[in-house]
Amino acid sequence: MQTATILPFPQLIERLPALPPPRLDPLLDATVVCLARHGLSKTSVSDIAREMGVAPSTVYRNVGSVDNAVLLVIARDGHRLIQRIPEVIADVEGPRVITVFLAEAIRRCRDHPVVGKILRDEAEWVGKLATRRLDSLLQESADVAAPLLAAAMAAGVVREQDPMTLAHWIVRIWSTCIFSPPPGDLTEALDFLLLPVLQP
Helix, strand or coil: CCHHHCCCHHHHHHHCCCCCCHHHHHHHHHHHHHHHHHCCCCCCHHHHHHHHCCCHHHHHHHHCCHHHHHHHHHHHHHHHHHHCHHHHCCCCCCCHHHHHHHHHHHHHHHHCHHHHHHHHHCHHHHHHHHHHHHHHHHHHHHHHHHHHHHHHHHCCCCCCCCHHHHHHHHHHHHHHHHHCCCCCCHHHHHHHHHHHHHCC
């Protein structure tokens, strides 16, 4: 049986914020364009409306604020990433399912136009995130990852250990690599670092 068939993807999706309805995709796409162009602190509802070619009241009616639009973008992209797990690890066996998907998640995050803008130009925002919200965000990410790791352990794919402790280490490696990935091939680097801990 392929590893992808024994991991609890529906439970992972249930732990994410609700997927925004498809009717909001044009608004969320416009939000991404504006955030990548203006940054988090300078994007307004009027910017998003202008990008869509609609009145600001349309944006207000659908999402209420730029902050809400950003949260919906994050939710949508999180669902898209989780839904791609079976495809990403389709031909991968054993504990490399973790490192291969982790590498894909890091690459997709770094390639996201909003993340790129933040890393280049939003030092103040990043500083506030690190000092005010980082611990809670890492905990939330570990809460999502731990059931996947527990299922992998139960299936004999990953070494038996405390899944929450392992999840905390993995999400910290993930967050560090978003800001500064190691030189060379990312998947190989993650294999080198994590497989000794993951091998059954």
